[in-house]
Amino acid sequence: MDKNTIVGFVLIVALLIGFTFLTRPNQEQQIAQKRYQDSIEALATKEAAKKAEAAAALENETEKQSADSTATFFQATKGNESFTTIENDLVKLTFSNKGGRVYSAMLKKYNGQDKKPLVLFDKDDVKMNFCFYNKKEVIETENYYFQTVNKTDTSLTMRLAANESSYIDFTYTIHKGNYMVDFTVKATGMADKLSPSVNYMDIVWNQKLRQAERAFKNENRYAYLMYKLDGAETEHLSEMKEDKSSVTGRLKWVGYKTQYFSSVFIADQNFEKSELKSKLETEGSGYLKDYASNMTTFFDSKGTQATKMHFYFGPNHYKTLKAFDAGKSDRDKLELDQLVPLGWSFLRWINKVFTINVFDWLTSLGLSMGMVLLFMTIIVKIVIFYFTYKSYMSSARMRVLKPQIDIISSKYPKKEDAMKKQQETMALYGKYGVSPMSGCLPMLLQMPIVIALFMFVPSAIELRQQSFLWADDLSTYDAFIQWNTHIPFIGNHISLFCLLMSLANILNTKFTMAQQDTGQQQMPGMKAMMYVMPVMFIFILNDYAAGLNYYYLVSTLISIFIMIGLKKFTDEEKLLAVLEANKKNPKKKAGLMGKLAQMQEEQERLYNERTKKAKRK
Incomplete structure (x- = not known):
């Protein structure tokens, strides 16, 4: 674009601005124009009202004509x-x-x-x-x-x-x-x-x-x-x-x-x-x-x-x-009874057979709803204690082998040797009769009861308008901080039981991660991710019933105490001695553990064959 063209455009714009300014109506003209527009709108409103009245009158007349003396009723x-x-x-x-x-x-x-x-x-x-x-x-x-x-x-x-x-x-x-x-x-x-x-x-x-x-x-x-x-x-x-x-x-x-x-x-x-x-x-x-x-x-x-x-x-x-x-x-x-949401299939069966009957029995004792939830949580923890214990002992067995795992890790510091390190680690576990998978199954077996209670507590009408501690109604949130503005994902309040439950879960995560420190390398960011979920509970459960958050708070605290107690009463030196005895007298594994061991052995065999072929070349 040359200089003359630019000047021409500038002049055109200046003319348009000047013309708009000069032809703008003055204040008196603006007032008169507004009065004229208001009168037009008022006239249109009156016409619309007349038409609506005429339509209503016509409808009433039609109804009167239809409701003649020949109608059945x-x-x-x-x-x-x-x-x-x-x-x-x-x-x-x-x-x-x-x-x-x-x-x-x-x-x-x-x-x-x-x-x-x-x-x-x-x-x-x-x-x-x-x-x-x-x-x-x-x-x-x-x-x-x-x-x-x-x-x-x-x-x-x-x-x-x-x-x-x-x-x-x-x-x-x-x-x-x-x-x-x-x-x-x-x-x-x-x-x-x-x-x-x-x-x-x-x-x-x-x-x-x-x-x-x-x-x-x-x-x-x-x-x-x-x-x-x-x-x-x-x-x-x-x-x-x-x-x-x-x-x-x-x-x-x-x-x-x-x-x-x-x-x-x-x-x-x-x-x-x-x-x-x-x-x-x-x-x-x-x-x-x-x-x-x-x-x-x-x-x-x-x-x-x-x-x-x-x-x-x-x-x-x-x-x-x-x-x-x-x-x-x-x-x-x-x-x-399907109007009461107790979960699907197996979860609903757990609530019908176990949860509701235990809840009703505790309620019949005349306890407050807060105490009913407390004792119910304790009973549930007793029921699933066997699975908790098995899971803990699985982690404990791997933990006492940590010094030997650290030696293996020092042998393979490079990322490209990760497969070798993993195979040697699994071989070590196999010699001592330890399986990393043995702790997962007990955890999975107790999950249906935990999820069933998640469905039951918000559906229990007995909690409605029942107070406990600072919560005046266990069936709804217990706000201890409120504000007028709605904030996405959090609403207009902070529930105290939800906040305490989230803090308890952060503490539980810390204990759990220390318990599961077996010396094996974790995926990048996994440690941070473990702390993300407890924080997310604040946003997920903040609007849920106080009774549900109270149940999870008590459950988490009991889990922490159980973990501390198991750690205190577990003699890790004796446990290592038992593993050493297993190493000297290995037992053939059966079932799932046996299949996993066979898969590991087959993987090692194939890896050794590939390594030998690579060296020959």
């Missing part, structure tokens, strides 16, 4: 909403005559964060609509007013009446000491008013799940829409994202669960053609998820057979839910 379109309550010792249910539905459910034995009896849902949190059919109309119960008949303290019949002899009854019954609500739908005198060819009714069930615990994130990870396929396993929608599913199979039940409580809808004749949806709610809204289920179930319009259904409004307590399957065949079992 015309008289039931008029009325005022009223409420009726039934209750037992555990639950209090309120029903609305508008739609004949459950309006609210309150659990008497559990409290919300306000220390008042816990309300699962209320008012607009829930929607229940049943659809019946004839040739000229769809009868949606949410649009009609029911009559309350046959009311007792624990039962209620709500009637949608066409006339005195033609009606549909919704009957709700609860029983003493039970969270289950029996629900039947039965038609009387409706054969000529409903379509005889339609043997089903459609159901729309929506519910917004209230946040019942302090920690939104922790509670939300256990909240999901769950359903039981007839003759198959339970499944659920994603708890981490919005999700939906079109289920073609027959369902025994659909459940809306949070961490500790559930609303479950059960059909004796099963649900079919189910459309299930889960929507996430934002933190601070007071809700976790918004669930919706559209499904179909059996209905006899002639009234010869009732539709039998049930609601469960109650806690996710394993034995409470398991009791509903007592005496039933495998085919008829509801498996509501």
Whole structure:
């Protein structure tokens, strides 16, 4: 670009800037322009409001015209909403005559964060609509007013009446000491008013799940829409994202669960053609998820057979839910206990057979939940002590051979001799009957119990709102430092039990690494990596239940004491003497250890052959 071109561009830019400045409206012109723009926007707002009012009026007029005197339940379109309550010792249910539905459910034995009896849902949190059919109309119960008949303290019949002899009854019954609500739908005198060819009714069930615990994130990870396929396993929608599913199979039940409580809808004749949806709610809204289920179930319009259904409004307590399957065949079992997340397959079996029974036994002694977790941790450590001891002794055997390993390391200081050093080290271990792998198997065998407890503790409703030491609720985090700003990966607080547990794990790592110092060269960075995980616990478990972090803290401290005790009571000179005796009288290894020894010998043989061939050349 030459000089003249550059000057030309500069002049053009200068002209544009000057023109913009000179043609800019003055202050009075700017005020007038703003007033004009505001008047345009106000006029547009008024026009939009008029159109909305006209549309609403047209919709109301259409509804009035459709609700004519020929409608099956015309008289039931008029009325005022009223409420009726039934209750037992555990639950209090309120029903609305508008739609004949459950309006609210309150659990008497559990409290919300306000220390008042816990309300699962209320008012607009829930929607229940049943659809019946004839040739000229769809009868949606949410649009009609029911009559309350046959009311007792624990039962209620709500009637949608066409006339005195033609009606549909919704009957709700609860029983003493039970969270289950029996629900039947039965038609009387409706054969000529409903379509005889339609043997089903459609159901729309929506519910917004209230946040019942302090920690939104922790509670939300256990909240999901769950359903039981007839003759198959339970499944659920994603708890981490919005999700939906079109289920073609027959369902025994659909459940809306949070961490500790559930609303479950059960059909004796099963649900079919189910459309299930889960929507996430934002933190601070007071809700976790918004669930919706559209499904179909059996209905006899002639009234010869009732539709039998049930609601469960109650806690996710394993034995409470398991009791509903007592005496039933495998085919008829509801498996509501699956609402309690105890882990998959073998882990769940450990929790059902061992963990829950030990926990319930300790609880029955009248101990505080903190002491229950303490004694439970001790019992678990006793159960897995054999594996801990075997793993420790494996490391101890290699540790007493460290002086000889150091001699081998000094013979092969170069990196290219790493294979020779490894082979000679393994040969040394073989002579003394020591296997580096023998310590791994005991550690692996105790892992299922450790992981099973990780699944159990956050699911134990008994920990809910139970205090211990500085933690006022073991089922949620125990913040001792809080701030207003949300920090990624850490949130807005530091949990004390989580911090102490992480520090204990750093100490345990130090002891473990000293215990496992056998003289063998470690991978670069391995030592630093061993300390990374305990630090990461602060970020991973900071939002988890205080009871879980407390359990891991106690478990880690006991592990440290066990390691110190084993080291103190292990005579390493006697252990070395035993190894020397093994060296003089070698025993043939069997099983896995024998196979590993054979592989090592074969590796050494091949290496020696290659070395000899290389020397010949």
